[in-house]
Amino acid sequence: MLPPGTGGEHSCGAKADVLPPVVERHPGSAAGDAVVARVDALAAARALGAAEIHPRLVYLDPPFAADRDFVYSPRQVPADASAACERVAFRDRWDGGLDAYLAFMEPILNAVRDLLTEDGSLLLHCDHRASPYLAVLCDRIFGLGDRGPRPRAPGFRNELIWSYGLGGSSPRAYPKKHDTILWYSRGSQWFFEPPRVPATSMRMRGQLKKAPDVLAIASINNMAAERTGYPTQKPLALLDLLVRAHSEPGDLVADLFCGSGTTGVAAARCDRRVWVSDQGADAVAVARERLLDLDVGVTMRSATTSASSWPIRRAGDRWHVAQIDDMPLESLAIGAWHDGCLDVSARWSTASAGDSSTAVDAPIQPADGALEIHGTVAGFSVRDAAGRAARGPLPP
Numbered sequence: 001m002l003p004p005g006t007g008g009e010h011s012c013g014a015k016a017d018v019l020p021p022v023v024e025r026h027p028g029s030a031a032g033d034a035v036v037a038r039v040d041a042l043a044a045a046r047a048l049g050a051a052e053i054h055p056r057l058v059y060l061d062p063p064f065a066a067d068r069d070f071v072y073s074p075r076q077v078p079a080d081a082s083a084a085c086e087r088v089a090f091r092d093r094w095d096g097g098l099d100a101y102l103a104f105m106e107p108i109l110n111a112v113r114d115l116l117t118e119d120g121s122l123l124l125h126c127d128h129r130a131s132p133y134l135a136v137l138c139d140r141i142f143g144l145g146d147r148g149p150r151p152r153a154p155g156f157r158n159e160l161i162w163s164y165g166l167g168g169s170s171p172r173a174y175p176k177k178h179d180t181i182l183w184y185s186r187g188s189q190w191f192f193e194p195p196r197v198p199a200t201s202m203r204m205r206g207q208l209k210k211a212p213d214v215l216a217i218a219s220i221n222n223m224a225a226e227r228t229g230y231p232t233q234k235p236l237a238l239l240d241l242l243v244r245a246h247s248e249p250g251d252l253v254a255d256l257f258c259g260s261g262t263t264g265v266a267a268a269r270c271d272r273r274v275w276v277s278d279q280g281a282d283a284v285a286v287a288r289e290r291l292l293d294l295d296v297g298v299t300m301r302s303a304t305t306s307a308s309s310w311p312i313r314r315a316g317d318r319w320h321v322a323q324i325d326d327m328p329l330e331s332l333a334i335g336a337w338h339d340g341c342l343d344v345s346a347r348w349s350t351a352s353a354g355d356s357s358t359a360v361d362a363p364i365q366p367a368d369g370a371l372e373i374h375g376t377v378a379g380f381s382v383r384d385a386a387g388r389a390a391r392g393p394l395p396p
Ligand SMILES: C[S@@+](CC[C@H](N)C(=O)[O-])C[C@H]1O[C@@H](n2cnc3c(N)ncnc32)[C@H](O)[C@@H]1O
Pocket: 039, 040, 041, 042, 061, 062, 063, 064, 089, 090, 230, 231, 232, 233, 234, 235, 256, 257, 258, 259, 260, 261, 262, 263, 277, 278, 279, 280, 283
């Protein structure tokens, strides 16, 4: 379970918690194992800090100051869907250029430093565009660490190179085939379990060796089963290695720019507790799906909705649900169900929403306390809740 405050209970109209409100809860292996929050990274860091929730590892994979938009192409597209399923997931454009980007990152990095456990670590994923500037910023915030005269001092520990192989070539320069992951420790002691990778020398053939600071891990190819269609998705193999090296089972691992939720999936698979958040609706929807596929208890949170105003009303034998703030309809419905605003015995079956900003009719069918939702979330079809609901009622 997460520490107090991360999986707070709400009744309809109840008080706010770390990030109001809990909008969804599934009876997975243990409810509250993972939190998926839709919230700006700085607000998330401050909310966690205010609630005294301290991750041992924070992995950040923010926009890279790439000056472009990134498009999400959902892999599961309903047969009747139009091409409109493809849409901008997030914008990586900065009025004011690099200065504006660094001004955005600085308070987040400060808040993350204060958030970590005393022996906790930040892993900051970036590339050639901002890595030297972010390193200078982090040196100031966390300390020089291994760069300075006292190698055990807090701060910089490693500059990891993620060598991903794939990518284009250029006649003008060496093709760029790597990202940089900056490792900073909050304190002068830090948790680290050296990861092991297959040895390449003839002498050690077939054995494992300690991973060097260059990690050769292929990026996700177009046919890979793990590909979600969310842009900039990182491979599970990379996050799996990092999570295991910088945290232990039971530790809280956080990612405040979670995108498709790769960090959460890697962490949940090796028994870490998870906080993943992102400001994008598509990102949290994809992250949530991936965690539920692991049968992890997921609590959804949003900084933009209020439990006292579930946009749900009953008229005759139908429920009407209005979309708010891009929050997936089913999250609203499950949240309202959990908070007692929706009849628990109702079997819920939404028609395809089409335009997700309009109200949706939800006919009630009798069922044995099960909640089932078939619908359209942010333009792509969902299959959810039926199997989970069948396992038993939501925890009290
Ligand atoms: C490079 S992607 C992360 C990809 C992720 N590591 C994965 O494996 O899918 C960056 C993410 O940062 C999110 N983002 C951008 N600005 C943000 C902000 N101010 N607060 C929270 N998330 C933000 C974007 O929505 C995007 O999902």
